[in-house]
């Protein structure tokens with residue numbers, strides 16, 4: 001991908017996102033819509049995957065059919081809210097390897113606190129797609145991508161549902177080589193680091209906590 005930021009403006013994505021933003025939307029609906037949107041974002045983030053061909057026999061004749069090239073992908077969920085995007089993408093790319101980076105944001109400092117890290121081997125040979133619905137200050141995603149690079153990842157893309165301009169700028173400074181695919185670039189952060197207009201705390205809304 002060449003663009004640093006891609007906003008998926010497809011009407012289906014935007015319609016589903018508006019329902020998710022509504023504070024009266026239930027936990028069950030929120031989770032289902034995030035699952036659906038994850039697949040539409042996956043369609044965009046995988047648009048330029050490298051292809052090769054394989055010779056196959058159709059019932060009619062022989063053909064060189066297009067297939068994905070290279071090693072399998074690695075999908076990395078930034079816990080816990082990343083899991084809301086993970087399953088949908090994994091349905092589309094069932095052979096992908098999966099890793100987890102456990103981070104939560106300290107509510108006072110807005111700095112990420114790491115509690116877990118487990119990723120597939122040979123990250124350097126894989127396309128790595130990191131997923132987290134919210135890019136707010138960018139501290140969590142920048143830290144997660146630091147860890148993935150330390151583990152060897154070289155070709156990384158980041159998928160989120162909502163991005164704040166502050167988070168996009170932070171990512172561009174820290175990781176200019178990591179393209180971001182999002183459903184929306186929102187207005188700004190509030191003084192507690194929440195995205196406006198946003199949708200609240202994605203983890204709490206999808207898991208019914210708080």
Ligand SMILES: O=P(O)(O)OC[C@H]1O[C@H](OP(=O)(O)OP(=O)(O)O)[C@H](O)[C@@H]1O
Pocket residue numbers: 078079080081082103104105106110112132133134135136137138139140141167193201202203204
């Ligand atoms: O860009 P930032 O300012 O770092 O904020 C974004 C982070 O905040 C949320 O996670 P949270 O800390 O709420 O943890 P959770 O996923 O366990 O709910 C979200 O899922 C991101 O990981």
Ligand SMILES: O=c1cc[nH]c(=O)[nH]1
Pocket residue numbers: 134136193194195196198199200201202203
């Ligand atoms: O608005 C925000 C910001 C960070 N994390 C969330 O879940 N929501």
Ligand SMILES: [Mg+2]
Pocket residue numbers: 078079080081082103104105140
């Ligand atoms: Mg998180």
